[in-house]
Amino acid sequence: MSRILVIRGGALGDFVLTLPAIRLLREGFPSAQLEVLGYKHLVALAEMSGYADAARSIEYAGLAGFFSDAGELSPELVEYFGGFQQIVSYLFDPDQVFSNNLKRAGVRNFLAGSPHLTGREHAARQLARPLESLALYLQDPAAVIVPNEKRTVNPMLLAIHPGSGSESKNWPLQRFQDLISAFLAEKEERRILIVGGEADEARLAELTRALSTEKIEFACNLALPELAGRLQNCACYLGHDSGVSHLAAAVGVPSLLLFGPTDPAVWAPANKQVKVLRAPCLTMTGIGLADVLVSLGEIMS
Numbered sequence: 145m146s147r148i149l150v151i152r153g154g155a156l157g158d159f160v161l162t163l164p165a166i167r168l169l170r171e172g173f174p175s176a177q178l179e180v181l182g183y184k185h186l187v188a189l190a191e192m193s194g195y196a197d198a199a200r201s202i203e204y205a206g207l208a209g210f211f212s213d214a215g216e217l218s219p220e221l222v223e224y225f226g227g228f229q230q231i232v233s234y235l236f237d238p239d240q241v242f243s244n245n246l247k248r249a250g251v252r253n254f255l256a257g258s259p260h261l262t263g264r265e266h267a268a269r270q271l272a273r274p275l276e277s278l279a280l281y282l283q284d285p286a287a288v289i290v291p292n293e294k295r296t297v298n299p300m301l302l303a304i305h306p307g308s309g310s311e312s313k314n315w316p317l318q319r320f321q322d323l324i325s326a327f328l329a330e331k332e333e334r335r336i337l338i339v340g341g342e343a344d345e346a347r348l349a350e351l352t353r354a355l356s357t358e359k360i361e362f363a364c365n366l367a368l369p370e371l372a373g374r375l376q377n378c379a380c381y382l383g384h385d386s387g388v389s390h391l392a393a394a395v396g397v398p399s400l401l402l403f404g405p406t407d408p409a410v411w412a413p414a415n416k417q418v419k420v421l422r423a424p425c426l427t428m429t430g431i432g433l434a435d436v437l438v439s440l441g442e443i444m445s
Contacts, residue, residue: 148173149225151181151233153202154259155309156368156387159186160394160413162234163287165257165272166195169232172280179228185368189391192369193290200224210245217249226250232274234259263410285414289394291373300333302440303378303397306351307344308386315384315402315428317347321354322433323382327440328359336360337378339371339388380443382436384428385411393418398443400436404428419443 148169152162159182170178179198180187187199206218225231225246232255237243243254257274261267268285275282306320328334338360340348348364363374368391375381376395383389383399385406393399393413401412403422412420421439423430 146175147177147179147228147230149179149181149228149231150196151202151231151235152186153182153235156186157309157390158259158387159183159189160287160289160387160390161267162271163190163193163195163289163394164268164282164285165232165275166190167288168272168275168280168282170195172275172278176229188367188369189289189372192292192372193288210242210249212245213241215245217245222249229253230278231255232257234271236260261410263407265410266414267410268414286416287390287394287413288396289372289391291376291395292369293373293376295376295396297377297379298335299379299444300331301335301337301378302327302444303337303339303375303381303392305339305344305381305383305386305388305392306347307340308384309343312405313385313403313428314347315431317350319433319436320351323436323440324351324355324360326433326437328357330441334359337363337374339363339366339375341365341388380440382440389413400439400443402428402431402436404430 150166152159177197180190180196181200182202184201190196191199206221209215209217226249230253231251234257235242236259243256246254255274257271261270266285269282272282308314324336348362352362372391372395375392375397378397381392381397381399384402389401390413393415398417401420403420404427408420421431421435
């Protein structure tokens with residue numbers, strides 16, 4: 145199998161959860177040219193880690209014809225797709241319009257992995273399940289990302305991502321403020337890196353107004369390879385059920401994740417250094433400040 149293409153849309157967490165499947169393909173066919181068609185800022189993580197040999201942006205106008213029953217197929221993409229001996233797609237394609245158009249383009253070996261997952265098993269295992277038809281079986285569902293820079297851990301640095309893709313998955317902002325004040329007060333040498341993206345700008349702005357100290361650095365909208373490099377040097381990471389949490393776990397940071405309505409058995413990173421706190425009431429307000437401080441102290445010690 146000389147050329148393999150993996151097609152993956154979705155957000156950061158979706159992509160990181162798919163990395164074990166991509167790694168499985170890489171290990172199963174080490175001599176193949178493995179490419180990923182996806183969002184360039186996400187695919188950069190696979191390239192950086194050595195899983196993908198090349199990447200192509202999914203944000204390409206010519207791709208639209210492949211999602212139409214009677215669409216005119218781009219000759220360039222017909223040639224591109226037809227050059228792969230195996231294509232694995234995680235695009236939403238309930239009516240098989242995309243897969244049928246790939247067949248029109250000359251694709252003979254196609255595997256479809258549903259991006260809509262169930263609550264039965266860990267998400268990474270579900271995403272790797274289609275590869276069993278290639279005799280590839282996922283043993284370890286933990287994602288691993290290898291930043292470009294060498295890891296140099298600051299034992300006093302805590303990274304915090306106070307947001308997620310849904311407000312229902314966020315710990316109250318006031319508790320983050322109280323935690324940060326208490327955490328920094330315990331030891332003079334402690335420092336905090338607060339990270340976030342566009343979706344977190346309102347929460348980060350509020351924290352910026354409430355917390356004015358030289359011991360806190362705010363890093364918003366970093367490129368993902370740079371964010372991965374920054375996170376790997378932290379002694380601990382605190383976050384929610386979010387893509388950034390999956391990134392932190394994948395670069396090896398000991399992580400404390402606060403879960404509410406979503407099931408950590410399915411959605412939490414499978415990395416061994418990850419600890420999950422979840423209240424019996426399954427709400428974020430049910431997670432107490434004292435419990436989080438105790439768990440952080442245990443991890444950082």
